[in-house]
Amino acid sequence: MSKIEINNIYKIFGPNPQQVMPMVKDGASKEQVMEETGHTVGLDNVSLSIEEGEIFVCMGLSGSGKSTLIRHINRLIDPTAGEVLVNNVDVCSLDEKEILEFRKKTMSMVFQRFGLFPHKTIIENVAYGLEIQEVPEDQRHEIAQGQIKAVGLEGFEHQYPAQLSGGMQQRVGLARALATNPEILLMDEAFSALDPLIRSEMQNQLVELQAKLKKTIVFITHDLDESLKLGDHIGILNGGRLVQVGKPEDIILNPADDYVKAFVKDVNRSKVLRARTIMTKLDKFDKSSVNPSSTYKYDEDTYIEDIVPKVLKDRSTIEVIDKEGMTTGFITSDELSVALTKTK
Amino acid sequence: MWALFLNTIIIMIRKLLTYFTFPIIFVWLLVVSYNSSKRKPDSVMELLTDPSWLYDWPKWLDIPLMKWINDGFKVFNEKYGIYFEVINDFLLGAILSLKKFLIVLPWPVVIALVVAIVFFSSGRKLGTTIFVGICTFFIGFLHPKFWDKAIETTSIMIIGILICIIIGIPLGIAMARNNKLRNAILPVLDLMQTIPSFCYLIPGIMLFGLGAVPAIIATVIYAVPPLVRLTDLGITLVDTEVIEAAEAFGASKRQKLLGVQLPLALPNIMQGINQCTMMALAMVVIASMIGTRGLGDEVLLGLQQLNVGKATEAGLAIVLLAIVLDRITQAYGKKIQDRNQPPK
Numbered sequence: 032m033s034k035i036e037i038n039n040i041y042k043i044f045g046p047n048p049q050q051v052m053p054m055v056k057d058g059a060s061k062e063q064v065m066e067e068t069g070h071t072v073g074l075d076n077v078s079l080s081i082e083e084g085e086i087f088v089c090m091g092l093s094g095s096g097k098s099t100l101i102r103h104i105n106r107l108i109d110p111t112a113g114e115v116l117v118n119n120v121d122v123c124s125l126d127e128k129e130i131l132e133f134r135k136k137t138m139s140m141v142f143q144r145f146g147l148f149p150h151k152t153i154i155e156n157v158a159y160g161l162e163i164q165e166v167p168e169d170q171r172h173e174i175a176q177g178q179i180k181a182v183g184l185e186g187f188e189h190q191y192p193a194q195l196s197g198g199m200q201q202r203v204g205l206a207r208a209l210a211t212n213p214e215i216l217l218m219d220e221a222f223s224a225l226d227p228l229i230r231s232e233m234q235n236q237l238v239e240l241q242a243k244l245k246k247t248i249v250f251i252t253h254d255l256d257e258s259l260k261l262g263d264h265i266g267i268l269n270g271g272r273l274v275q276v277g278k279p280e281d282i283i284l285n286p287a288d289d290y291v292k293a294f295v296k297d298v299n300r301s302k303v304l305r306a307r308t309i310m311t312k313l314d315k316f317d318k319s320s321v322n323p324s325s326t327y328k329y330d331e332d333t334y335i336e337d338i339v340p341k342v343l344k345d346r347s348t349i350e351v352i353d354k355e356g357m358t359t360g361f362i363t364s365d366e367l368s369v370a371l372t373k374t375k
Numbered sequence: 376m377w378a379l380f381l382n383t384i385i386i387m388i389r390k391l392l393t394y395f396t397f398p399i400i401f402v403w404l405l406v407v408s409y410n411s412s413k414r415k416p417d418s419v420m421e422l423l424t425d426p427s428w429l430y431d432w433p434k435w436l437d438i439p440l441m442k443w444i445n446d447g448f449k450v451f452n453e454k455y456g457i458y459f460e461v462i463n464d465f466l467l468g469a470i471l472s473l474k475k476f477l478i479v480l481p482w483p484v485v486i487a488l489v490v491a492i493v494f495f496s497s498g499r500k501l502g503t504t505i506f507v508g509i510c511t512f513f514i515g516f517l518h519p520k521f522w523d524k525a526i527e528t529t530s531i532m533i534i535g536i537l538i539c540i541i542i543g544i545p546l547g548i549a550m551a552r553n554n555k556l557r558n559a560i561l562p563v564l565d566l567m568q569t570i571p572s573f574c575y576l577i578p579g580i581m582l583f584g585l586g587a588v589p590a591i592i593a594t595v596i597y598a599v600p601p602l603v604r605l606t607d608l609g610i611t612l613v614d615t616e617v618i619e620a621a622e623a624f625g626a627s628k629r630q631k632l633l634g635v636q637l638p639l640a641l642p643n644i645m646q647g648i649n650q651c652t653m654m655a656l657a658m659v660v661i662a663s664m665i666g667t668r669g670l671g672d673e674v675l676l677g678l679q680q681l682n683v684g685k686a687t688e689a690g691l692a693i694v695l696l697a698i699v700l701d702r703i704t705q706a707y708g709k710k711i712q713d714r715n716q717p718p719k
Contacts, residue, residue: 049382105623135625146620150638150711160624162634211624 032119033080034215034247035104040077040113042099045070048111061270073099075271086241086248088262090255096271097251101217104249105138106130135164139208143220145200147192153203154179154188160211178206198229216248223252234260255294259303267291280308300371301336309335309370310351310360321348328352331359335370342367404438411439448578459582466534466588474530482522486511489699497706507702510695521670521692528669528696531587532655535594539651543599544644547606548632557607564600572597572661580665590662594655601650609643610636645708652700659693670696
């Protein structure tokens with residue numbers, strides 16, 4: 032069973048969404064609906080399933096409905112139609128009290144512009160989720176202290192958010208989200224407001240934390256490189272519709288339509304594709320041409336940017352091995368040139 | 376299906392109502408004013424044969440609003456006058472005891488108190504504190520008689536502002552939470568600010584008698600709108616992402632209001648209290664015309680005796696009092712604002 036399951040979600044913004052529903056269900060486009068009824072289609076028949084312990088990245092340009100989608104998971108927004116199952120419970124069926132309880136225990140959220148409380152100190156900010164749960168002060172400050180240490184902000188506990196830089200503020204946001212020890216982490220363009228260097232640093236920190244914590248993370252971004260770096264699976268949204276869902280390699284190698292193609296056009300493929308994806312399998316490979324003296328062994332999860340120099344410079348062949356050291360396939364300049372050629 | 380149908384019908388009826396309510400009321404008013412007029416023509420036919428009523432505004436085209444209000448007020452006064460007496464006694468008691476307390480204190484103690492309040496509310500700013508101390512001293516220094524008068528004025532104002540706070544802040548909060556209520560209240564606030572104060576001073580006198588209490592009522596009517604507006608504005612202006620953050624952690628409405636919205640709206644609310652104070656001071660002179668004693672009294676006396684010096688002296692004392700009260704309320708608001716957004 033998936034951790035989060037979203038089934039046929041529709042969201043229409045406007046004074047009378049139910050009346051517009053039939054039209055949207057008949058397949059009218061976002062522009063058509065806007066022109067004829069003045070309603071905005073936020074999400075149009077989106078279905079997704081997100082597995083426990085993975086980072087699911089939801090990508091799209093502004094206005095594609097990605098922020099709307101993530102807010103359905105903790106029901107900051109109610110859907111016009113459809114259901115959202117978290118741990119097999121329909122979120123929309125919860126009443127006022129249950130939904131508060133559900134938000135306290137199950138998930139927390141990180142925001143694009145951090146969403147920190149400017150009137151609270153860093154430690155009070157981090158402890159906020161626990162404060163809402165009415166955990167006693169010394170206990171919650173102890174937990175918050177641990178989280179502040181985990182994100183490397185020791186010594187700033189009693190400062191106010193405005194005294195910190197953007198990157199530090201987002202670390203506070205991350206620590207605050209982790210302090211309640213949620214099963215699910217919702218990250219809404221969490222790193223988009225940061226400058227490139229800090230962003231990359233934060234991405235690495237997230238990957239590190241995730242390796243330890245194994246949370247289920249839903250990450251929203253408009254940056255393809257970021258989604259390829261972080262995502263176990265990626266879903267691409269366009270105009271409220273889900274265009275493609277897949278692993279990073281699938282998105283790069285088999286873009287579903289022109290919109291996705293345009294997205295992946297400028298990606299540095301060698302940083303995304305792994306040896307395993309591009310190799311020729313052992314049984315299909317003609318071994319006779321291989322010169323054993325210039326063969327190098329590489330793990331199947333190696334990114335091909337590490338392989339390229341070896342192949343191009345020494346004309347060598349790469350032998351791809353799995354975790355047990357068994358050979359699974361080979362890579363030569365032929366495979367590389369196919370993999371690095373842009374899809375038209 | 377049926378629900379949708381019913382919904383459509385309800386919407387249509389609502390539309391019809393909004394289109395027709397005002398014309399119907401207007402026609403009804405025309406008929407009523409015509410029927411109740413003593414100088415109407417003998418028959419309606421006369422209007423058609425003799426068009427002279429089109430030149431000068433006809434005597435019968437006159438809403439009998441004056442009569443309605445007078446009748447209504449009379450009944451109101453007879454029926455509920457007793458309650459107003461209770462309110463009157465209570466307010467008068469409050470003012471008198473506050474005044475007695477402040478007058479009994481030796482004047483250096485009062486100055487010391489003011490200085491101490493400013494010192495702590497401004498976050499230990501020495502310049503402001505000394506300035507306010509000197510201003511307070513100069514009130515009495517201008518004319519020894521002014522000291523007691525200023526205290527009298529201050530007691531009336533403190534009680535008036537307290538009432539403003541008790542009414543204004545909850546009303547502002549309610550408005551921020553409910554758009555319909557806001558749309559209903561905003562025109563009332565406009566009315567309260569624009570209607571000449573004498574219009575409610577007179578019914579005030581009839582209900583409460585001459586003296587301080589109708590002055591307080593007039594002060595509240597005149598001074599409460601900015602506080603209501605700024606409370607509403609302050610709460611609506613709180614960053615939506617910060618509110619979302621609180622919601623995402625499962626904060627209830629009460630936790631959100633007390634923990635996030637009110638503290639963040641506080642600088643605006645303090646600004647509202649400041650405006651409230653200034654406007655209340657503006658009423659002092661007007662209130663003196665209905666027998667309220669205090670600094671306004673002296674201005675009035677100066678004017679009546681054509682004593683320019685006396686009027687100016689008293690006017691200056693009012694300005695000094697305004698400065699003192701302004702600094703006290705401003706300083707506190709600024710201190711909070713500085714903490715939330717320290718200079719970059």
